[in-house]
Amino acid sequence: VLRRSFSTTSSRNVIKNVTVIGGGLMGSGIAQVAAQSGNNVTLVEVNADILKKAEASIATNLGRVAKKLYKEDPNAAKKFVEEASSRIKGSTDPSEAVKDSDLVIEAIVENIGIKHKLFKSLDEAAPPKTLFASNTSSLSIGEIASVVKRKDKFGGLHFFNPVPVMKLLEIVRIPEQSEETYQAFVAWGKSIGKTCVTCKDTPGFIVNRLLVPYIAEAVRMLERGDASPRDIDTAMKLGAGYPMGPIELADYVGHDTTLSILQGWHDKYPDNPLFVPCDSQRQLVQEKKLGVKTGEGYYKYN
Numbered sequence: 001v002l003r004r005s006f007s008t009t010s011s012r013n014v015i016k017n018v019t020v021i022g023g024g025l026m027g028s029g030i031a032q033v034a035a036q037s038g039n040n041v042t043l044v045e046v047n048a049d050i051l052k053k054a055e056a057s058i059a060t061n062l063g064r065v066a067k068k069l070y071k072e073d074p075n076a077a078k079k080f081v082e083e084a085s086s087r088i089k090g091s092t093d094p095s096e097a098v099k100d101s102d103l104v105i106e107a108i109v110e111n112i113g114i115k116h117k118l119f120k121s122l123d124e125a126a127p128p129k130t131l132f133a134s135n136t137s138s139l140s141i142g143e144i145a146s147v148v149k150r151k152d153k154f155g156g157l158h159f160f161n162p163v164p165v166m167k168l169l170e171i172v173r174i175p176e177q178s179e180e181t182y183q184a185f186v187a188w189g190k191s192i193g194k195t196c197v198t199c200k201d202t203p204g205f206i207v208n209r210l211l212v213p214y215i216a217e218a219v220r221m222l223e224r225g226d227a228s229p230r231d232i233d234t235a236m237k238l239g240a241g242y243p244m245g246p247i248e249l250a251d252y253v254g255h256d257t258t259l260s261i262l263q264g265w266h267d268k269y270p271d272n273p274l275f276v277p278c279d280s281q282r283q284l285v286q287e288k289k290l291g292v293k294t295g296e297g298y299y300k301y302n
């Protein structure tokens, strides 16, 4: 039986001004999809140089989306890119950036102390109406929210890489979250073209709770020498219909990311064998072979 809190909604979207904090891989994707869908977006980074890089990556990825949407009409494609770009403004001052915000989405480094510091100051700077969300992959939403007063306005909005392509948005509830906040998250998620699923605040939510142990099992399989990386990937693509095999996906997500997710869960739940970090991934991280982003992981990229 579906409980009421897990049902879908037909509420109208009331969110228009969105602040995205962190303009890395995920934050720039989130800013892009929000702007593409008509939101006014403020993207916050630690300095102007990183903001510039984020803006360049958004311009490239908007171009890819525009090319797909307007194959036959380069003028419409150009207009789409220009309009979406004009809705994104950069900032290096988080307190100023949330002054008129309906929704703040945090996509900074995966570190509870740094996230706490940020949310504590945002809670003081933002007006009472502003909803807060974290895009964390593996930390507890309740723990992140513990430093703010507005726990009723807090939740997880978990996007997937690459954000402009992946259709899913996980909406993570905490017990203090109000029904109004939840409905606003769902309506906004739909308005930016994502399919929303709802889940409780448990390690990895839905996707990562299944995906990360699956990747770790594949890595353990290659560590045992049961099959080659290529054959493991081919097997899961052609035998299970996945777009990428698990070893390719581990390189794509980044070994630093997967390792730190596993390490965090292992520290918290030492008895769960699914959460044990993998030796070869630890080795790759030590050698700074983080995957696609550094040019080498289990495979080499050029």
Ligand code: CAA
Pocket (backbone or CB within 6 Å): 061, 062, 064, 065, 068, 136, 137, 159, 160, 161, 162, 163, 164, 165, 166, 208, 211, 243, 244, 249, 253, 257
């Ligand atoms: N922005 C815009 N468009 C993009 C893009 C981006 N960043 N990346 C890819 N695309 C577009 C391409 O332009 C291409 O468009 P066309 O179809 O019009 O040509 C399309 O997406 C497909 O891309 P490619 O042809 O380059 O490659 P592909 O067909 O192999 O698809 C992929 C790439 C979408 C990444 C696909 O391989 C895939 O879905 N892989 C699995 C990704 C996945 O599992 N992501 C989740 C990771 S876990 C996570 O994110 C959660 C976490 O907390 C760690």
Ligand code: NAD
Pocket (backbone or CB within 6 Å): 021, 022, 023, 024, 025, 026, 027, 044, 045, 046, 050, 094, 106, 107, 108, 109, 110, 111, 114, 118, 135, 136, 137, 138, 158, 159, 160, 161, 253, 257
């Ligand atoms: P990233 O390293 O690419 O980007 C993080 C950005 O945040 C950096 O550009 C950094 O300069 C900026 N930053 C750090 N502290 C800041 C602060 N106080 N104020 C403003 N900006 C700050 O990381 P990412 O992969 O985009 O991950 C960001 C978040 O999203 C993490 O919580 C991660 O767990 C989560 N996530 C990652 C993925 C993934 O596949 N990489 C998928 C889903 C969720």
